[in-house]
Structures are given as C-alpha cells and as structure tokens.
Amino acid sequence: MQIEIYDLTKTYRENRGLLSTTLEVEKGELIAVIGHNGAGKSTLLKMLAGWHLPDSGTVLVDGINLEDRLAVVRKIGFVPETPNLFDSFSLDYNLKLFARLFSVPLLRVEEILKEFDLIPFRKSKVQVLSKGLRQRVSIGRALLADPPLLLFDEPTSGLDFEMTHEIYRMIKEFHASGKTILFTSHRPEELKALATRIIMLHRGAVVFDGPPDTYFQSEIHEKLYQ
Amino acid sequence: MMLRNIVTLTLNDLAIAFKNKTIFLIVFIPLFVFFSLKLVDMSGTDVKKTRLGLIQTEVYAPAIVKTITAADQFFTLLPVSTEAEGKQWVKEKKIDGLLLRDGQEKQSVVLVVLKKESLQALSIVESFSALQKAVEGKNNSWISDVTPLQEGGIQKQTLPTWILMLVLLVGFIIMPAQVAEEKEKKLLLALLQTPIREIEWLIAKVLSGMLLILSAVLLLHLLGKFEPGNVLSYVAIITVGSFCFSSYGILLGFLCRNQASARTLGVMFYLPHLLPSALSDFSQKLTAVAPFLPSYQLYEPIKSILLDGGCISNLSREWLYLLLFGVASLCGSYLLMKKRWLM
Numbered sequence: 289m290q291i292e293i294y295d296l297t298k299t300y301r302e303n304r305g306l307l308s309t310t311l312e313v314e315k316g317e318l319i320a321v322i323g324h325n326g327a328g329k330s331t332l333l334k335m336l337a338g339w340h341l342p343d344s345g346t347v348l349v350d351g352i353n354l355e356d357r358l359a360v361v362r363k364i365g366f367v368p369e370t371p372n373l374f375d376s377f378s379l380d381y382n383l384k385l386f387a388r389l390f391s392v393p394l395l396r397v398e399e400i401l402k403e404f405d406l407i408p409f410r411k412s413k414v415q416v417l418s419k420g421l422r423q424r425v426s427i428g429r430a431l432l433a434d435p436p437l438l439l440f441d442e443p444t445s446g447l448d449f450e451m452t453h454e455i456y457r458m459i460k461e462f463h464a465s466g467k468t469i470l471f472t473s474h475r476p477e478e479l480k481a482l483a484t485r486i487i488m489l490h491r492g493a494v495v496f497d498g499p500p501d502t503y504f505q506s507e508i509h510e511k512l513y514q
Numbered sequence: 515m516m517l518r519n520i521v522t523l524t525l526n527d528l529a530i531a532f533k534n535k536t537i538f539l540i541v542f543i544p545l546f547v548f549f550s551l552k553l554v555d556m557s558g559t560d561v562k563k564t565r566l567g568l569i570q571t572e573v574y575a576p577a578i579v580k581t582i583t584a585a586d587q588f589f590t591l592l593p594v595s596t597e598a599e600g601k602q603w604v605k606e607k608k609i610d611g612l613l614l615r616d617g618q619e620k621q622s623v624v625l626v627v628l629k630k631e632s633l634q635a636l637s638i639v640e641s642f643s644a645l646q647k648a649v650e651g652k653n654n655s656w657i658s659d660v661t662p663l664q665e666g667g668i669q670k671q672t673l674p675t676w677i678l679m680l681v682l683l684v685g686f687i688i689m690p691a692q693v694a695e696e697k698e699k700k701l702l703l704a705l706l707q708t709p710i711r712e713i714e715w716l717i718a719k720v721l722s723g724m725l726l727i728l729s730a731v732l733l734l735h736l737l738g739k740f741e742p743g744n745v746l747s748y749v750a751i752i753t754v755g756s757f758c759f760s761s762y763g764i765l766l767g768f769l770c771r772n773q774a775s776a777r778t779l780g781v782m783f784y785l786p787h788l789l790p791s792a793l794s795d796f797s798q799k800l801t802a803v804a805p806f807l808p809s810y811q812l813y814e815p816i817k818s819i820l821l822d823g824g825c826i827s828n829l830s831r832e833w834l835y836l837l838l839f840g841v842a843s844l845c846g847s848y849l850l851m852k853k854r855w856l857m
Contacts, residue, residue, distance in 0.1 A: 339703050341854055361709050372700035389708035429704075 289348075290315040290437060290468045291336070296345035298331050299492070306331045307492040308345070313470070315436070318463040320483035320500075321472045324512070327489040329472035330369070333439045336470070337366035349437065362390070365430030369442040371422040375415040379406060379425050382414060383432065390433040400428040420451035427458065438462055440471035444478075456482055476513060480504065488512075535778040542782050550789055553799045563590045564638055567600040567612040574613065575621045578656055581645050588641055601626060604663055605822065607801075610634050614661075622658035629671055630662035664821040673740055674817040675792045677752075678809060680730045685759030686766065686784040687777070689723050693767025694776035697857050712851045716764065716844060723760025728752065740820075747826035748819050754833045755812040758840035762808065765843040768850040811835045 291313035299305040306328040313319060321329045334340045336347060338357055347354040349363050373382050383397045401407050404424045414422060423443065430438060440459065444452040460482065463469055473479060479486065479500060486503045488496035496508050503509055531537045566582065568574065570593045582589050592609055594600040600612035604626060611634070612626040625642075627635040639657055646656045664671065696702040705715060731752055735742060742748040766783060770776040787809035794804040794813075804810040811832045818824030826833060 337707065339700075339854070339857070357706070358709055358711070361707060364707075366707055368700060370700070372704045374701060375699075386704075386708060389705065389710055391709070433708075 289313070290317075290350060292346075292348040294346045296332070296335060296347060297343045298335060298340055299343060304328070304331075305492055306335070306489075309494055311487065311494070311497070313468060315468055316463075316466060317468055318459070318482065318484045319470045319487055320476070320479040320485075321470060321487045321489065322474060322476045322479070323472075323489035324474060326491075328492040329474075329489055330441050331492075332489070333366070333441045333470060333472055337364060337368075337439055339366070339368075362433045363435050364437050364439060365433070365435040366439045367423070367426050367430050367441065367443060369445050371414075371419075371426035373414045373422060373425060373429070376413060378411050378413055379417070380410040382425065383429060386429050387432050392432055396432055400431060404428045419446050420448070420454070423447065423451075423455065427455075431462075436466075437468045438470075440469070442472050442474075444473070444475075452478075476503070476509065535775050539778055539781055543785070546785055546789075550793070553790075553797055553803070564588060564611070564634070564641070565590045565592055565609040566638070567592050567594045567603055567609040569594055569597060569600060569612075569614070571595075572615050574615055574623060575656075577621070577649065578613075578623060578642075581649050582642075585641075585645055601663060604628055611638050616658045619655070619658050622655055624659045624661055625657050626661045626663065628662065629664050630660055631671065635660055635662075670740060671821065673734075673738070673820055674813055676734060677731055677816055678791060678813045679788060680734065681727050681752075681755055681759050681812060682784050682788050682809060684723055684727045684730065684756075685763040686780040686787070688726065689719075689760055689763025690767035690770060690776035690780045691773050693719065693764050694770045694773045697767070697770075698772045700857075702851075703854075703857055712848060716847055716851065719764050720757060720760045720840075720844065723763060724753065724756040727756035727760070742820065743823055744819055744825055747824070747829075748816075750826045751812070751815045751819060751829065751833060754836045754840075755816075758808055758812070758836040758843070761840040761843035761847070765847045765850075768847050768855055771856045808836060808839045811839075 289312050291311070293309060293311040293313075295308045295310055297306060297308045299307075304326050309328075309332070321332060323329050331340065335342050336349075336354070338354065338361070349360045352359045352363075354360055374385070377385075380397070380401075383400060384394060387394055387397050401410055404427065406421070406424060406428065409417060409421060414425065417425070427440075427443075443455050443459070447455065456478070459469060459471065463484075476486070483500050486496065486498065486500050487494060488503065488508060490512065496503055496506060528537075563586075566589050568579070568591055583591060592603075594603060594609075594612070597612070597614060600609070603609045604612050605628065607628070610627070614624040614626060616622040616624050625635070625638060627638070629635065639660065642656045646652065693702075696705075702715070706712070734740070763780075766779050767776055770779055787807055790800050790804040790807060791810040791813040794800045794810065815824065815826070815829040815832045818829065819826070
C-alpha cells in the first residue's frame, strides 16, 4: 500500500475542512479527488504534502509516518494550485536552488528543462512567464527528486483548453511511468478518460470512492453535478 | 457617478488599511509620541537642579564656592574624594559635572562634563556666567576650560544612535517583511518540501540578517571614517546584537500572515525600541525604563566602546542579555514554524 490514511481530520473555523477520513491508495493508482469548492479536496492534498498539520489521524506513506517529514519528503512531489516559485529569479535559478536542496545533480535540471520544453525560457524571470509555463516549472520542480507519489492541486485551474490537455497528457505519462498520482478537480466530466479511481468529497466527507464508470452512473454524480 | 466611485474606492482603501493593520499605525504613532513626550518633558524638568561634584581635598576660589553654595535652587553640590572618583561619577551620570581647580588661574575652575556639546554643559557654563556677573559685575572667567570625558565631535557622539537605527531597521523592517513574504507566497512551504530541517532555514535567515547589519555598519564606518576604538569588542557586540535583532525580526515575521501586517508590526516595534534608547540620555524616567529593552542593551555597549573606550569583557551582562534574547526568539520562531503558524 502506498498511502494509508486513518481518521484524518482537519477543521477550520468556518466548519470547513476534512472530517474523519480513512483511505488507502495502492501503488500506481491515478486518483481524481473531486468535489465542490470547500469540499475538503485541497485540505486532503495539503495535509499529504505537509503544508497543513492534521487535527488528528495518521498518514503512512510507504509505511513511514508523515510526521517524519525528512523521511517522506523525497517520496512526495506536490504541485500547488498557484505555482509557488521565487518570482524575481530565473526559471533556471529556481530549479537549481531546489536541485541543490534535494541534493540531486544539476544534470537533472537540464533533463527537466528539456522534458518540459523550458529551455528557451530558462533565463527568464518567473514573474514574466505565463501561468501555463509557471505550472510546467512547478511540475518540473516537483519531479526533481523523482518521487514515486505526485499530488496535483487543481492542476488545470486558470489554464486554457490547450494547456489543460497538455497537463492531463503529462499526468497520463507520469502514471504510465509507474507513479502514484492524486489530483483534485471540480470538473468531473474531464476525468472520464483519465482517472483509474474517483474519490468524491462533499462537505469534508468521502461520499464516493470507486472506479470512474461506477461514479458516472451513480446518483451522487447526478445529484451534485447535474 | 464619478463621486460615488471615488467614495467607494476610498472606502475600499480604508478597509484594506484596516484589514492589513496599517490603520493601527495611525493610532499607535500619536499615542507613542504622546507617552514619549510625557516621559521626556515632565513638568518641573526645567528647574531640575544641576549636580556638581567638588573634590573634598581641593581648595577652590572662595567666591565661587560661596556663590554656588548660595545658589542652591540651581545646584546640588556633592563631595567626591578624588578626581578619578569624580570622573567616574560623571560617566555614571551620578553628577552632571565635576569642578577642578585651575592650576594657573587660581580664581577659576575647570569643568569636567561627559560631552562638551551637551545641553548640560552649556547650562552649567551659562549659570556660572550669570552668577559671576551678579556677584562681580563681569561674566567670563570663573570657568576657564571645559573638559569632556567623551572625545569626538558631534558626529561621533551621534554614531551609536545611527548604528542602533541600522540594526533596528534590518531587525524590525526588513526581516519580518521577508519572512512574511515567504509565508504569504508559500515559498517557505515549498522549501519545507525539500529535505531541509526547520532549524537550517532559521539559521540561514538569521545569518542573512546578520550579514545585512554587519555590511550596513561597515559601510557607515567607511563612509564616515569613524574609528571603532576597541575593534574586537566592537565587532563582538555588533555580531551579538545583529544575532539578537535578526532572530527577533524573524519571530515578528512569523506572527504575521502577510507583508502588510509585517510592515505595520515592524514599525510598531521599531519606534519603541529606538526612542527610549536614543533618548535615555535626556530623561531620567527613560533611563529607568530603557534597560528593559534589548535595544538599550545594544546601544549602551556600543556607546561605551565607541566613546569611552569600553571593552566587551566589562559588558558581560549586556551581551549575555542579547544572546539569550536572540536564542529565545529563535526558539519561538522554531515552534511557530513547526506548527506551520499562519502558513
């Protein structure tokens, strides 16, 4: 089991967040976490990424407790909804900084730049790049240490049709290379051909967990999205 | 329509100012100035007696002693056993001036004060002049010379205040904003997704603050061609001070959610740390309050080393205070960071 989540809870003052949740994720799954705004999707992913500390519960990644941050940090790559890069520095600088912190060879930066077609922009400051390019840099950074588990929070938010499909193509490729992927979305119709499993959250609780075919035939989809 | 838009936008700006706590500055600064002035300009300050030291074994001109003894509404005369003790008292501000007999002019005295250009020195000279005129009809020979204990011109006298301003600027304006920016833009969280330890990030941040402070102080000395006196002691106290205030600034940054809040909080800490220390020479009340502030614990040693030739080995209480305060701030930041406070 790649991820084991037991009674994970995080609530905010506005009664939003994630209610006691228990989940298991197999290695190599491609999971779409869906739900309306405020359903708890981002909270779940941010807790898995270590951005938020849970109120209670336990998360194991490859059997290691998430609280042992240094032991699991190389296993998880997180791509937030808004790319959090050092805007006033070049794309090259950003990737090299994180490569140094991950202690990976700088050759890996060249690989990432090539893989994501970023070479023409390598000297450009991040602040002048388009949202799509920044998202690609953010994904490239998450892959620097080649983590087996990737988390994408609303990866296509604010992107145009072309870039959205580009991101989904990348996600498919990462999945094909054996990575376990969880990503959030509030547009379930786009996920039919992508996810191997859908977890639906509603008001902080899991209301559906199963294959996409079952989900799209279920009453829940009709109730919440039709 | 235009007027309505202007009003709407103005209200929006005020709401933003309220939300990011800028409005607190509008309330805080007048309040702070009001209380500071109350401390500095107390009623009755103008008639505060000047404390003059007289060496017990010294034979002064009888006319001078008689006159200043009679003018007890202006002077309090305190006996000191030796010239060295008297000078020590001046340094410790137990007395405002020390009178020595002039070796050549028997009817005159030499006035020893802390700073030649100070208001205190001017006041004593003027009082003597007025008294002499009243007694003898002339007014220019009772004080033949004024000897300051702190050498250097007015530029050097103000140097400790400038240095304190630089340290506090980095500590309270630059560091909190930098930390808050990293939190606000989720850059700190991005860094914490790499195998770095929280303490490594904190130490790097403290070091960057210390380097900024040390560079600014070095530049100030180079431009002003100021000699630091005891170089090792000076470097040591500036290093400890920069550690203390960098850590303090980082802690403030952790208490803020965004840069705007950090700027406001920074200013609210900057002024109360700067003014009591820099003004403590002018007010006995501020002298009593200021030692509780870490800025005073930095300011006094800098002043002592730069102006009195002091040495850090004699200032162990001050640097220990700064070191402990810095360590405590660092521990506080570490705890907030571990809790992902306002991230």
